[in-house]
Amino acid sequence: MKIGEAARASGVTAKMIRHYEAIGLLPPASRSEANYRDYGEAEIHALRFIRRARDLGFSLHEIASLLALWGDRHRASAEVKRLALAHVEALEAKARDLSAMAATLRHLAAHCHGDSRPDCPILDELARSN
Amino acid sequence: MKIGEAARASGVTAKMIRHYEAIGLLPPASRSEANYRDYGEAEIHALRFIRRARDLGFSLHEIASLLALWGDRHRASAEVKRLALAHVEALEAKARDLSAMAATLRHLAAHCHGDSRPDCPILDELARSN
DNA sequence: GATGGGGGTTCCCATCATGGGAAGGTCAAG
DNA sequence: CTTGACCTTCCCATGATGGGAACCCCCATC
Structure with missing residues (x-):
């Protein structure tokens, strides 16, 4: 999925997806031959996670923590x-x-x-x- | 009054006083021989006005309107x-x-x-x- | 008279989340 | 082969505020 589709699928603008990657909230996306960012289901899930957390007023800093906890199977x-x-x-x-x-x-x-x-x-x- | 005193008298930081002048919310202050900004009672009143409006959550843009109305004797x-x-x-x-x-x-x-x-x-x- | 400290001055940078837009590359359909 | 829709990076802007550098000014004290 290219960034525009990912944006539509997640409710996060393409601009913001790039931004989240730039600030390290998201790992660098894999690239197509044309150097286009390529997203799969897992990435879309993460983007939706971020959008929902934003909708609940969490800062990007807090969201980074939430994402880390989300990804940690042994979290408390x-x-x-x-x-x-x-x-x-x-x-x-x-x-x-x-x-x-x-x-x-x-x-x-x-x-x-x-x-x-x-x-x-x-x-x-x-x-x-x- | 120098800017530091004006800041103490108004509750607006010196930094912000300069900023308000820079963005045109306040007219340029008169200057002393040493190029120091010089404030009188009227300016202190305006600064307090701004601070109170900020405390009520008005944006600087809205405050500009309020200041204009404040200064207009024929306002409605x-x-x-x-x-x-x-x-x-x-x-x-x-x-x-x-x-x-x-x-x-x-x-x-x-x-x-x-x-x-x-x-x-x-x-x-x-x-x-x- | 020199020095030190506590003002002041301008200017640049950072924050936080987001958007606008330019300049240029890529790809599909007509 | 062009057109248009998409992608890329990069810079700039928002709104209110703060931090800090580099420099100037004035007064008191040694």
Whole structure:
């Protein structure tokens, strides 16, 4: 399979597949006579694995660890779980941060008339001098 | 005030102050004889404004708009409110995305024994072949 | 007066994940 | 044999931030 097909089959763009190889997340693909990258089922599986992990918000660095664990038949699931839960904590912390920002701003906006007059509690808050 | 003092007074690092000037978010600062940037109260206010907007998750691009509105005595607060609420929507959407990822992953982790055995529903899900 | 330290200045590079695009090679079908 | 779709590598850009080098400036202390 050439890179375009692999991209369609895995949901990872060809650009990203090359990138993942370049940074060592994936081993160098074997090449055809025309120097085209050639992918088999195993590679497609790995690419899908990466895409799903990305969809769950894992960084490429974390994904490298996950791939290593995936490929290790003697892994302890405890290690995977630890990694996953640490990531969950980070996701939840980020979500809380964003929600807090949203709530603060929504509150400010609720007090803003939102008409043609210039008075605006939102700007007042941002420009507050203390 | 030199840039270091301005940084301390505003909570924006000197590095970032220079950056904001470089990208045109702030007008070029006036310079001392030694070519040092010189800041007055007005500039400190603007820097604090920027920092607060950043704390609320606004992008520098959005902040440019907010600064323009802030400086426009004839602005309509409707415009500010519109911007703020659009940003709130984006924040909430992002927060929802992160929460969904966290929930999915927490669910998977809950089914993972997390012991020394290799079986792991988390990896199974990532490696799912359909 | 020399020196040292703690500012400041510019400029380049790195992060993280991704995309755009140029210049050129390869292959199938018309 | 050309055309078009694909592939290759390489460079640049994003957004916000930080690190660090090389150099300049000023003030206090020996």
